[in-house]
Every structure is written in structure tokens, then in C-alpha cells.
Amino acid sequence: MMKTRLALRLTPLFAAVLLAACGQQQGGPGGHAGGPPPVSVAPATQREVQEFDEFTARLEAPDTVEVRARVAGTVEAVRFKEGQVVKKGEPLFTLDARAFKADVARAEAQAAAAKTQAELAKAELARAEKLVSANAVSVQEIDQLRAALRSTESNQKAAEAALVQARLNVEYANVTAPVSGRTSRANVTPGNLVGVGDPVLTTLVSSDKVYAYFDASEATYLKYMRAAKPAATAVQMGLSNETGFPHAGKLDFVDNRLNPATATIRARAVFDNKGGAFTPGLSARIKLGGGSAYTGVVVPDRAITTDQTHKIVLVVGANNIVQPRPVTPGALIDGMRVVDGLKAGELVIVDGLLRAFPGAPVTPQVLKVDANGMPIPVAPAPAASK
Structure with missing residues (x-):
């Protein structure tokens, strides 16, 4: 009998404590006393999109060129300033060309001698051909003279080719810029002996x-x-x-x-x-x-959430009821995501997603948006003066 009376006394007290605790939970910092939780919403914007x-x-x-010497010789002068912009054909290095000039003189003499020999062989063949009708020379002698002429002409061409090569060596002794561009540092200085292709004299980039x-x-x-x-x-x-x-x-x-x-x-x-x-x-x-521009609906990227394997946004519909809306996300442009599955003007929750539940009411605060559709944060209210 005593236990029954004690239980009857404790039951109203326990109920009062429970109601007080529930009231504190609803009116505490995490709740919204007197109505649905507040959320910030912004309208989905339709605009021209360029991905x-x-x-x-x-x-x-x-063009990147490693400038190398095409003939061996001693560097006489560096004819550019390091880091200078040069044009194609401007001189960069000068090598000692005296030996090459001597080769040119020798090749010129050999070419002249070969030319003389060819002219002599041609004249001898012409005289012999005039004597064929009088049987003064044999056919064998004519064949030998023709062969001698071909041989001297070949020697003349070889001498002329050697002369061209000798003149090229004189030209190669003056190292010029193969392309227009900016030079690097000079890797060799006057007095150094360089070989054919080694070392790299400098580097030139267009x-x-x-x-x-x-x-x-x-x-x-x-x-x-x-x-x-x-x-x-x-x-x-x-x-x-x-x-x-x-x-x-x-x-x-x-x-x-x-x-x-x-x-x-x-x-x-x-x-x-x-x-x-x-x-x-x-x-x-x-x-x-990414191709031509098109018209699309954009929402802030932070408004998109995941429901298991699908991307969704929370839309505030009639009577301020939260509705989940599956969307297909597209390109991200300056914080705005192109989505497929929304209509322009629908109110999308951008802040307070944790307080919004599908099918539950919310208290929406509509934010203004800029020209790109990005929500403009609300300025904090000024502190009340004491």
C-alpha cells in the first residue's frame, strides 16, 4: 500500500520534469521555438552558359636550336650579347678561317687545272674526229680520246665540288643565328678550340x-x-x-x-x-x-547533396513543404552548377540543409541573387545599443 501511494506521488513529478526537458530542447539554441526551422532559399536561375x-x-x-660549330677551329670572337634578341642570319661566333681560305685557294687552282685538262682533251678529240674520214686515226684511238675527255670532265667536276666545300668551310667559320629569337649564355669564349658539333656554343629560342x-x-x-x-x-x-x-x-x-x-x-x-x-x-x-553557349538552369553547388547514389536538391514547394528533387549535375562555373531536373524560379535550399527534412515544413528566407544566380548573403543586423 505504501509503494502504491509513493508511485502515485512520483508519476506527476516525473511527467513535469519530462515536459520541462522537452521545452528546453525545443527552445534551445539548436531549435526554433514556435514554428518550423528556418532555412535560406534562392531561386534556380536560367541563363546562358558557356562551359x-x-x-x-x-x-x-x-623553335629551340642548339647552336654548334660546323667546322673545327679556334674561336676568335663572340659577336652577340648574352640574352640578346637576334634575327636570323646575324653573326654569333667567328672562328679562325685562315686555314679554310688557304683550302679555297688550293681548290681554285685544282679546279682551274682540271678545266684546262678537260679543254685539251676536248680539242684533241675534235682534231681526231676530222681525220677519221681520211683513215688517219683508228677507231680505237677515237674511243681512247673520248674516254680521256670523260675522265677529265669528271676530274673537273670533282675539283669544282672541292672548291664549293672549301668555300662553305670559310662561310661556316662565321657562325650565324639559324632562327630569330633570344640567345642564351655563350658557352665558349675567344681562344677556345671547338670541334665539329661539340660543344654547344649557345642555345637560341624563338x-x-x-x-x-x-x-x-x-x-x-x-x-x-x-x-x-x-x-x-x-x-x-x-x-x-x-x-x-x-x-x-x-x-x-x-x-x-x-x-x-x-x-x-x-x-x-x-x-x-x-x-x-x-x-x-x-x-x-x-x-x-567547351563548345557553343547554351541556355541552362544553374544553382549554387553547395545546394546539391547526395541521397545514396543520386544527386538531389531540396526544393521548398507549396505550404513551405520540403521536396527532394533528383538532378543531373553538369558543368561547374564560378561556384554555380548546371543541373537538369529543375525549372527556373523554383526555390532551392542553399543554407540550413541539416534542418530540412523531406515532407516536413520549413520557414524559408528568400535570398537575392546576383547576375550569375549566386545568392547574396544577408548582412548581419546591427547590434542593439544598450
Whole structure:
């Protein structure tokens, strides 16, 4: 009897404590007393979309030439300033050419002697052919004279070729720029003996244009190959110390096969470098236009969540009831994600996703959006003065 009375007394007390605890939980910091939880929503925006892909590239010069000597000799002079921009044909190094000039004089003499021998053989053959009708010379002698003429003519051609080679050696003693571009440091100084092709005298890189090489994935390659005019694809570039992509160029080369080890394909963009702003070897960021523009619906990327294996957004519908909406995400452009499965103007929850449950009501706060559809945060309310 005593236990029954004690239980009757404790039951109202326990109920009061439980109700108080529930009231604290609802009105505490994590709850929203007096109504559905608040969330921030923004309308899905329909706008023109231009997709881009970004890559990391390395700059290279169209022409890179290792300048080497084509004849052996002693360096007499270095005729350029290191790092100087030179034009094609300008002198870079001068080698001692006295021995080559002596070879030219000797070859000229040999060529003249061979020419004289050929003229003599031709004259002898002509006289002998006049005597054939009088039977003054035999047919055998005529054949021998003709053979002698052919031999002297061959000797004349060989002497003339040797003369050309000797004159080329004199020309090669003056090492000139094979292309227009910027020089590197001079690897040899006057007085050093250099051989044919060794060592590298200097390095020359062309500077009027610059190539940006980058690797694209197989999916990216297939996407651009489906474009109507892949050659007209817009390419922009930015260096590591630049904001955005201020330099415009064009795509001019795509390799003929994918690398099976990396499943990527090498591509190249070309940019004008007449101002000399780009140096080969620099890293760069490439922005490649993904075909023609189209109209699409975009939402903030943070509004997209995952429901098991599907991507969804939470939409506030009639009577402020939360509705899950499956979407197919597309390109990400400046924080906005292109989606398929939404209509423009539908209110999407962007903040407070953890407080929203499908089928439950919420208290939406509609945010304003900028020109790109990105929600503008609400400015905090000013603190009340005491």
C-alpha cells in the first residue's frame, strides 16, 4: 500500500520534469521555438552558359636550336650579347678561317687545272674526229680520246665540288643565328678550340610566339571532337602571378593518339609573344571553351547533396513543404552548377540543409541573387545599443 501511494506521488513529478526537458530542447539554441526551422532559399536561375575546362600547361618555344660549330677551329670572337634578341642570319661566333681560305685557294687552282685538262682533251678529240674520214686515226684511238675527255670532265667536276666545300668551310667559320629569337649564355669564349658539333656554343629560342602544351582526359577529348568547329575553340591563358585568364590564343594541335598509361592526349595552344612577356619553361593555366553557349538552369553547388547514389536538391514547394528533387549535375562555373531536373524560379535550399527534412515544413528566407544566380548573403543586423 505504501509503494502504491509513493508511485502515485512520483508519476506527476516525473511527467513535469519530462515536459520541462522537452521545452528546453525545443527552445534551445539548436531549435526554433514556435514554428518550423528556418532555412535560406534562392531561386534556380536560367541563363546562358558557356562551359570551360581548365588545365595546367607548360610553355615552350616553337623553335629551340642548339647552336654548334660546323667546322673545327679556334674561336676568335663572340659577336652577340648574352640574352640578346637576334634575327636570323646575324653573326654569333667567328672562328679562325685562315686555314679554310688557304683550302679555297688550293681548290681554285685544282679546279682551274682540271678545266684546262678537260679543254685539251676536248680539242684533241675534235682534231681526231676530222681525220677519221681520211683513215688517219683508228677507231680505237677515237674511243681512247673520248674516254680521256670523260675522265677529265669528271676530274673537273670533282675539283669544282672541292672548291664549293672549301668555300662553305670559310662561310661556316662565321657562325650565324639559324632562327630569330633570344640567345642564351655563350658557352665558349675567344681562344677556345671547338670541334665539329661539340660543344654547344649557345642555345637560341624563338620569341615571337609561344606554345602551351597540356594534357586532356579522354572524356574531354571526346567532348571537343563532337563540337561542330573544334578548331575555333577559344583558348585563354593566365600565368601563376596573374588573376584570371588575360591572354587569348588558339588551339592549333591535338596529338594523333592517347597515352594508354595516363588515358590523356597532348594538345597545344599558340599565343602571340611579340612583347616578350612569356618565357619558355613557365607554368601556365589554360582555359578552354567547351563548345557553343547554351541556355541552362544553374544553382549554387553547395545546394546539391547526395541521397545514396543520386544527386538531389531540396526544393521548398507549396505550404513551405520540403521536396527532394533528383538532378543531373553538369558543368561547374564560378561556384554555380548546371543541373537538369529543375525549372527556373523554383526555390532551392542553399543554407540550413541539416534542418530540412523531406515532407516536413520549413520557414524559408528568400535570398537575392546576383547576375550569375549566386545568392547574396544577408548582412548581419546591427547590434542593439544598450
